[in-house]
Amino acid sequence: xxxxxxxxxxxxxxxxxxxxxxxxxxxxxxxxxxxxxxxxxxxxxxxxxxxxxxxxxxxxxxxxxxxxxxxxxxxxxxxxxxxxxxxxxxxxxxxxxxxxxxxxxxxxxxxxxxxxxxxxxxxxxxxxxxxxxxxxxxxxxxxxxxxxxxxxxxxxxxxxxxxxxxxxxxxxxxxxxxxxxxxxxxxxxxxxxxxxxxxxxxxxxxxxxxxxxxxxxxxxxxxxxxxxxxxxxxxxxxxxxxxxxxxxxxxxxxxxxxxxxxxxxxxxxxxxxxxxxxxxxxxxxxxxxxxxxxxxxxxxxxxxxxxxxxxxxxxxxxxxxxxxxxxxxxxxxxxxxxxxxxxxxxxxxxxxxxxxxxxxxxxxxxxxxxxxxxxxxxxxxxxxxxxxxxxxxxxxxxxxxxxxxxxxxxxxxxxxxxxxxxxxxxxxxxxxxxxxxxxxxxxxxxxxxxxxxxxxxxxxxxxxxxxxxxxxxxxxxxxx
Numbered sequence: 001x002x003x004x005x006x007x008x009x010x011x012x013x014x015x016x017x018x019x020x021x022x023x024x025x026x027x028x029x030x031x032x033x034x035x036x037x038x039x040x041x042x043x044x045x046x047x048x049x050x051x052x053x054x055x056x057x058x059x060x061x062x063x064x065x066x067x068x069x070x071x072x073x074x075x076x077x078x079x080x081x082x083x084x085x086x087x088x089x090x091x092x093x094x095x096x097x098x099x100x101x102x103x104x105x106x107x108x109x110x111x112x113x114x115x116x117x118x119x120x121x122x123x124x125x126x127x128x129x130x131x132x133x134x135x136x137x138x139x140x141x142x143x144x145x146x147x148x149x150x151x152x153x154x155x156x157x158x159x160x161x162x163x164x165x166x167x168x169x170x171x172x173x174x175x176x177x178x179x180x181x182x183x184x185x186x187x188x189x190x191x192x193x194x195x196x197x198x199x200x201x202x203x204x205x206x207x208x209x210x211x212x213x214x215x216x217x218x219x220x221x222x223x224x225x226x227x228x229x230x231x232x233x234x235x236x237x238x239x240x241x242x243x244x245x246x247x248x249x250x251x252x253x254x255x256x257x258x259x260x261x262x263x264x265x266x267x268x269x270x271x272x273x274x275x276x277x278x279x280x281x282x283x284x285x286x287x288x289x290x291x292x293x294x295x296x297x298x299x300x301x302x303x304x305x306x307x308x309x310x311x312x313x314x315x316x317x318x319x320x321x322x323x324x325x326x327x328x329x330x331x332x333x334x335x336x337x338x339x340x341x342x343x344x345x346x347x348x349x350x351x352x353x354x355x356x357x358x359x360x361x362x363x364x365x366x367x368x369x370x371x372x373x374x375x376x377x378x379x380x381x382x383x384x385x386x387x388x389x390x391x392x393x394x395x396x397x398x399x400x401x402x403x404x405x406x407x408x409x410x411x412x413x414x415x416x417x418x419x420x421x422x423x424x425x426x427x428x429x430x431x432x433x434x435x436x437x438x439x440x441x442x443x444x445x446x447x448x449x450x451x452x453x454x455x456x457x458x459x460x461x462x463x464x465x466x467x468x469x470x471x472x473x474x475x476x477x478x479x480x
Contacts, residue, residue: 014071016054024050029082032089041094041119044086048121051079055141062139076142083122083149091153094118095160102159105167105294108277111154112147123147129272136269138466144273148457151277155450158443165446168281169292174221175228182229193222194244195229201323201417202229202236206258207244212251215279215333216262217271224283231291231318237421239287240413241337242325251328255409260332260355267475273460277453279333280364285445288340289436290319290429321420321428325413326350326391327406332363338399339369342432343420345412346391346400353388358472360465362456368448372439374398 011021027050029035029043055075058068087094098114099106106114116123124132124143132140155161174190182188186197194205204226206213215223230239243257265271293316324330324338326346335352338344346352354363354370363383370379378395381387389396392403404412420428459465469475 010067010074011054011071014058014065014068016057016071020054024054029086032086035089037090037093037097040086040090044082045120045122047082048079051075051082052121060135060139061141062136072141076145079121080145080149083146084153086119086122087149087153091150092157092160095154095157095163099160099163102163105170106164107167108151108164108281109274111164112150112274115150123150133269133272137267137469138463140269140461142461145457145461147273148277148454152450152453155446155453158446161446161450162442165281165285165442165449166292168278169286169289170294171228171232171291172221172225174225175232178225179229179232182233183235188226188229190222190225192219193226195226197233197236198240199414199417200235200237200421201240201413202233202238203240203242204230205242205244208262209244209247211262211264212246212248212256212259212329213243213334214259214262216265217275218265220275220279220283224278224286227283227286228291231286231320237320238417239320239322240325240417241287241322241341242409242413243327243334254328256328257324257326257330257350258332258334258337259329260334261359261361263359263469263473263475264478264480267466267469267473267478268480270480273457276361276364276456276460277449280452281449284337284340284364287322287337288440289442290317292317319429319432321432323413323416323420325409326352326400327409331355332359336364336366336369339366339373342428343402343416344400345402345404345409345416346396347406347409348392348403349406350391351388352391352396352399353386354382355386355472356383357386358468360462360468361459362452365445365448365452368440368445 012018024047027047029040029047032040032044035043055072058064058072061069061072064072094115096102098111098118112123113126116125123146128143132143135141151164154164178188178190182195182197188195192206192208194207196203196205204223206215206219206223208214208216208219227239230236243255245253246256261271321343322341323343323345324341326338326344328347328350330338330346330350330352332355335354338352354366356363367379367383370382374382378387389399391400402412402416
């Protein structure tokens, strides 16, 4: 890169000295593919840290003039181009260094943090993310895009990508910490999530009553922990997902399955970009694919029903059937869950939809999964035009297995659990695996998530998302 590649005079007009801009441009790394990993890492790190220093001399986005914001965006675009070029050439070597050639499992949260230490400037540090978290969505500096780039490149690599997906399918430490309580008392309270053993079923309730059981940064870790506990507890044969009782003037004392992502916390900048990746690579994929257990996980969990994982023959695997008990709403992320469970029971009149158009983000893995249920044309109508389904209407039968009258959900869940467990579950797990092999093999999911990682980062950081939240959600008037 030379100064000719920069928008003419843009950085200087924003107040950055021409000599500093020229010096930064002159230090641009050469072709990453022509260098060794160490050489390329050193060169890109030097260039990125100098670019970050230039950007820090500009006012923060929410206090900057249009020209200053444009200059910051130009610097960010050039740095992202350098990151992309480095990762295209050396993502595999970077991943091997961070994971000891795939001998250590790193979740995506740790992966992006360790990459920041290994190649300074490649991804934001923990301190930089702490500062970014304090900003409103409209005022963020956009540093999270680098995380999306890194994860996208790793997932695009078959060996590294499979390893990362496998790392995200391991149980979280908190599941082992609370498992004894669930086994002993039949209940575990995890803040906004509750797990209750009910006969052979483990019932996961999301209880975010003020926000109609929306998902956010406060519910995500607890939800994944609860999914792991249900999968690990040998006394549980079927998982049930259900919304808790809400406190809302329109639905007093009612259960709501879920209203999607918490748009208020999103607008106020409390939900990181990594939320989307942790959610879909984590608990949602665990519901769909089950857990993979390394030796130390299996030892901690004790005896459990399961078999060998064909993708990881050295690991134990455990998966169970899942039921979704839908009442009132299954919106956004809650609707996405209907695509990974094995049986959907919906109260008549419940609304099922993906408000992707009004929000301006990608609805998780629904772009991959929804067409299998409703067909490609109806899926496009849902994602691009806001099509809804209502439980009890004929077209909703593509998403619901049973429709029951309001007030009959408890009975229907108990009856379905009994029906699913009366002939044993060994064949159920085998049939789930066989269905996945034909519908969504691991590499198909991995490749989808590689695209999702970078495109969702663009959506999350787009001014259009802020505008959509203000227009469709009246976000300016809502408080945390």
